[in-house]
Amino acid sequence: MSFEIVLNHTVGDCRLSVDFASQVPRIAVTGPSGVGKTTLLNCIAGLITPETGKIVIGGRVLFDSTERISIRVEQRGAGYVFQDARLFNHLRVAANLAYGERLRQAGHSGVDRERIIETLGIGSLLDRWPASLSGGEIRRVAIARAVFAHPRFLLLDEPLSSLDQERAAEILTMIEHLGTAIGIPMIYVSHQPEETARLTDTILQLAPR
Template sequence: FGPSGSGKTTLINMIAGLIRPDKGRIEADGRVLVDTDAGRFVPKHKRRIGMVFQDARLFPHMSVASNLRYGRWFTPTAERYADIKAVVDLLGIGALLDRRPAKLSGGEKQRVAIGRALLASPKLLLMDEPLASLDEARKAEILPYIERLRDETKIPIVYVSHSISEVARLASDVVVLAQGKVAACGPTGAIMQRLDLLPAEERGEGGAVLDTAVLGHDDVFGMTVLGSVAGEIRVPLLA
């Protein structure tokens, strides 16, 4: 998390292997990807990392189904764990398989891009502001799918964002970047209370993160009832 120019995309590109750092060490799940002192730099196609960019970057001449299958080609058969049908169902893109990218909405393109990354059976998923180019309606459409991705696949995700609402909804832990350095890191609930860490234009958006459970829905009044340690909380209807 951090303002534009703070180094978020540079950092995620280093993890992906798209940028070679001048000095440093990158390790993921005990596997050293970069160690400049030791002269180690694992090529990007051997890192087993999936990446979703701001723009979907789908192949325009391929159908959705072909774009999805492309993600599998670079993964050895014995190491493939992602099932095409399961990924299609997870992202709700079954009706799109025969279409070309030009016939998709922005939200649909991003869901396909996420599916392509998943079908590479990655050990780590990188998402570089995947909602930045979408309007509010499309963001609302795709956020539930990213939540399902987080909760159901159990793949570690490094999610880059400058949106407080996205961070509060999706993140378990937050690293705040400022001018190329780590300003703070910790659980989302703790970081969200630190208004001093937010960009000046966003300091009015600080808040708290509450752990709640959905108790029920009130369709008559269009509300959802949440249960928390503080009691019941009613919010606008959650789909």
């Protein structure tokens, strides 16, 4: 997997300027609160159009302002785990996962559902409503839902924030397994150096400008 992310974008008072390239399967994005980490993920996912730049992931050009290329959100192949998880509260866990599967692009084979459910330890939660889940359970279901869409790569926005240390460590191990056993490339946003170090040595450090 390769990542080439070059972009300039201003949102509010935040001027995001990135020039990064790497050939590793997992990268981490760090930097102080408000520096633009979520904005960067939104640009990669296609939810925000950067003012200028070029985004190439796994050899696929997702965005190139010079060439006027901007692949549509649903064709980018991003599995996005939002900072606030965003489960559908009116759907049970199983239906949330099925929604993820429906996002799968035509032509892609399905993922190994059982393996993902087992890796993330959510087998006993399938009949539950999101409102009855703990914070850690919500994160695990949100990650599974993103993976069920068979993404080309995962965007994880601080997936362990506000979890206690023990729960965070447990889910981090599950995320590591997804990366290695199931082989999904990742861009992982976190403030915590000890978290990112478990996943990758390649860090995209954003600094205020």
